[in-house]
Amino acid sequence: MKIAFTTTGEKLDGALESRFGRAPRFLLYDLEKETFDLIDNQQALNAPRGAGIQAADTIVRSGAKVVVTGHCGPKAFQVLRAAGISVYHSDAATVAEALSEFRSGGLSLVESADVEGHWA
Amino acid sequence: MIVAVASGKGGTGKTTVSINLAVALGSEVQLLDCDVEEPNVSLFLSGSLDSVEVVTTKVPEVDETLCDACGECGLFCRFHAIVSLETKPLVFPELCHACGGCSLVCPRQAIREVERRIGDIETTRCGEISVVRGQLDVGVAMSPPLIRAVKARSRKDALVIVDAPPGVSCPVIAAISGADYVILVTEPTPFGLNDLALAVAMVREIKLPFGVVINRVGIGDDRVHRFCQENDIPVLLELPDDRRVAEAYSKGIAAVKALPQYRKHFQHLLDTCLETIRGSGG
Structure with missing residues (x-):
């Protein structure tokens, strides 16, 4: 299974980006x-x-089945849910920390968009 | 004949100029409030209500019994207003630009266009001034369709003054397109200059004749004046930083009504615009 992390970096020790839509890149x-x-x-x-x-x-x-990010807006969440992708919230500083949290089952599943959209 | 009043920066005096031009004319004139996200002309010119019309745009509606989730609609839409990822399409009406493309590319004719309300247009009569005010509904993010609907009510038999929204993006382009002349209102401050330069680039790009009104002269510096001089931009009118104008404005009174000495300035401004239009054969 593949997991997508939002990040500003390019390696596992890169920072976990708190925004989903405006994240510079994803580490898959x-x-x-x-x-x-x-x-x-x-x-x-x-x-x-x-x-x-x-x-x-x-x-x-x-092809990711899971997204780990800080916050996800309503439209993105709707699309991810329609495609059957689970969204997990993490406050971890780095992708590596978020990954180990995920592996240990320490991340919470996001049930709905947790931030307001900017345009609606 | 259409004279549009625009600016890069907000709060420079577009509405002040628009209203005073209309009042100073003294004969039949139509004033279009195209600042549909925050229309304010009616605060100064109230009158009897002629009509209220609802404005809608078209958005897609998917018949899921016909859809086979091929994804063509989502691939076509560059605004992501319709998204289909091996699923039945999700529609985001607030992002839709109403091009109708998704319904055309759908191989199973599963998409039809339905009306979505975006705002209304109120027409009021205030003496010789007919005010046409567009007002976008709360929560609607896209104003150009409503602005175009306001402009579609332009009369051919009278002078039309367009009070445009601030900025230099799509709503402004929608408001000033088709104008015979554009008045750019600015203030002599660094912010005013920065946004004036953007507005000048915009009107030059869409090839409309224009001139500048400098409002609140006495504040800031002389860089706006120098910019106009260096770029051969006509300065049509300079209005002093006059507290009495602001006081009248705060009570919803046009400067030319509160301070009759201003009337000749706005009449002169209008004459200059009309002469330029006629001189260019417009």
Whole structure:
């Protein structure tokens, strides 16, 4: 299973980004192989509106089944849920910390968008 | 004939100029309040209500019994207003630009367009001034369709003054497009200059004739004046930083009514605009 972490860095010790839609990139971690890839989120970062939807679209296409992030807005959450992707909240400083929290079952599943959208 | 009043920066005096032009004219004139997110012309010109019209745009509606989740609609929409990821499409009406593309590319004709209310247009009569005010509904994020609906009510048989929203993005372009002349209102401050330069680039890009009104002269510095001089931009009118104008404004009274000495300045401004339009064969 693959997990997408929002991050500003490029490695496991990179910072966990608290925003989902406007995260610079995603670190896609493969739990079985214990390897990772980086996915750019530039398209969403540059979008005047609909960044969350664009980012969610990117996640769905990446094949990730789980997202670990700080906060997720209503539109992104709706798209992720429709695609059957679980969203977990983490306040961890780095991706590596968030990953170990996830492995130990210490992360809480997000049941609904936890921040307001910017445009609606 | 359409004269649009715009600015880069907000709060420089667009509405002040629009209202005073309309009042100073003294004959039949139409004033379009295109600042639909915060229309305020009616605070100064109240009158008898002629009509209220509801404005809608089209948004997609998906018939899920026909949809096979092929995803074509989502691939087509660059605004992510419709998203389909191996699922039945999700529609985000507030992001929709009403192009109708999703319904055209749908191979199963599962998408039809339905009306969504975005605001209304109120027309009032105030002496010789007909005020047409667009007002966007709370929660609606996209104003250009409503601005275009207000402008579609422009009369051909009278002077039309457009009070545009601030900024230099889509709502402003929607408000000033098709104008015969654009008045850019600014103030002689660094902020005023920064946003004036953006507004000048905008009107030059869409090739509209324009001139500048400098409001509240006496505050700030002379950089706006120098900018206009260096770029061959006509300064149509300079209004002093006059507390009495602000006091009248705070009571909802046009400067030319409270201070008759201002009338000739606005008449002169209007004459200059109209001469330029006629001179260019417009």
